Amino acid sequence: MPSVIYHPAYRNYSFGEQHSFSPLRVDIMLDLLESLGHRVETIEPEPATRQDILGVHSDYYVRRVETLSAGGDVPDCADYGLGTPDNPIFPGMDEAARWLVGGALHGARLIWEKGEKRVLQLGGGLHHALRNIASGFCIYNDLAIAINWLTGHGLWVAYIDIDVHHGDGVQQILYDDKRVMTISFHESGQYLFPGTGEIHELGSGAGRGLKLNVPLEPFTEGESYLEVFDQVVPAALRQFRPGVLVVQAGADAHFADPLADLMLATRDYEAIFRRILGWADEFTAGRVLFTLGGGYSFSAAARVWALLYLLIHDLPLPTDLPEVWRSRWSRIFDGQPPAALHDPNPGHAEIPNREEIAHRNRQVAKRLLEAASHYWF
Numbered sequence: 001m002p003s004v005i006y007h008p009a010y011r012n013y014s015f016g017e018q019h020s021f022s023p024l025r026v027d028i029m030l031d032l033l034e035s036l037g038h039r040v041e042t043i044e045p046e047p048a049t050r051q052d053i054l055g056v057h058s059d060y061y062v063r064r065v066e067t068l069s070a071g072g073d074v075p076d077c078a079d080y081g082l083g084t085p086d087n088p089i090f091p092g093m094d095e096a097a098r099w100l101v102g103g104a105l106h107g108a109r110l111i112w113e114k115g116e117k118r119v120l121q122l123g124g125g126l127h128h129a130l131r132n133i134a135s136g137f138c139i140y141n142d143l144a145i146a147i148n149w150l151t152g153h154g155l156w157v158a159y160i161d162i163d164v165h166h167g168d169g170v171q172q173i174l175y176d177d178k179r180v181m182t183i184s185f186h187e188s189g190q191y192l193f194p195g196t197g198e199i200h201e202l203g204s205g206a207g208r209g210l211k212l213n214v215p216l217e218p219f220t221e222g223e224s225y226l227e228v229f230d231q232v233v234p235a236a237l238r239q240f241r242p243g244v245l246v247v248q249a250g251a252d253a254h255f256a257d258p259l260a261d262l263m264l265a266t267r268d269y270e271a272i273f274r275r276i277l278g279w280a281d282e283f284t285a286g287r288v289l290f291t292l293g294g295g296y297s298f299s300a301a302a303r304v305w306a307l308l309y310l311l312i313h314d315l316p317l318p319t320d321l322p323e324v325w326r327s328r329w330s331r332i333f334d335g336q337p338p339a340a341l342h343d344p345n346p347g348h349a350e351i352p353n354r355e356e357i358a359h360r361n362r363q364v365a366k367r368l369l370e371a372a373s374h375y376w377f
Helices: 008-012 024-035 050-054 059-069 093-113 142-152 168-173 222-240 266-283 298-312 323-329 354-373
Strands: 003-005 118-121 157-161 180-187 211-216 244-248 288-291
Touching: 003 093, 008 093, 024 298, 024 323, 050 059, 050 093, 059 093, 093 118, 093 142, 093 288, 118 298, 142 157, 142 168, 142 244, 142 288, 157 222, 168 180, 180 222, 211 222, 211 354, 222 266, 222 354, 244 266, 266 288, 266 298, 298 323
Parallel strands: 003 118, 118 288, 157 180, 157 244, 180 211, 244 288
Antiparallel strands: none
């Protein structure tokens, strides 16, 4: 039985009611699953310790987070990405962030110590946090900390990031680590935050050739996305032969997301998740840890993550969504609440130049594999 990790304290990781990174996203998803008749059994983790955090982040950075968290003054906080519009200061933010890190760490421990196969952490995915800088709604990098824990116990890790934004923090922290392959699919940094994730960012030292980026054209649709996904991921996994997959399952590549320009529909996410689960079975004896991530359309994120939960548990996918759920959350959805789990087909307007977009994406994936394969043995 897959393990699902969650604690009510995750709700405390909140930058305010008007901030995009809202804990309501998970509440809506959990309520959808309950309304569909699935009682979500969760495992409650402990918050990460300060020592856990220092496995990735520097003491001088952590001290600043702690001081601000307790209401103290840090004059240079903006130099560390704190107190900015993306990462406003809020009381208790150190502990709130440590809860999310603790969830990811608990998932790693379940896989190594308990022999769990599929683990879903209902939170986290804070992939923008750099070693010494908060960035993009992310204070501590739960993913890098959990990956470091896994590699420290002998498992080589393939990290797959499907968030629409480049997984820059995970890449930076693990850039020279030969035990970790990172694969990020994201809208090109030429057009979108954080401005990184080009194909030449291949890693350094012993990690050279193991940091893979597929920067996609704006308005990339599911057909093109899945084509390059199939072009890159199995070839990379076959070469690297990881012991476990860690997946950041951001939902913000959905066409309804207000912060980006990719055009995935829920059926595309279903296909992505089925592929990842299949690759876990093929390459890692089924071992895979999923976290959540970005996703700023409440109705899209809730359905994408509900899909992930149902697929991990091998449960049937419903067609229609419960009216009680639609009514309960209609006040915060933009427009009419969705009536079905999957988006209507085609789900969005026809994209001009779609063939040209697909061609460019194919070329990017081809050039990436050609560049990286020089370092593969």
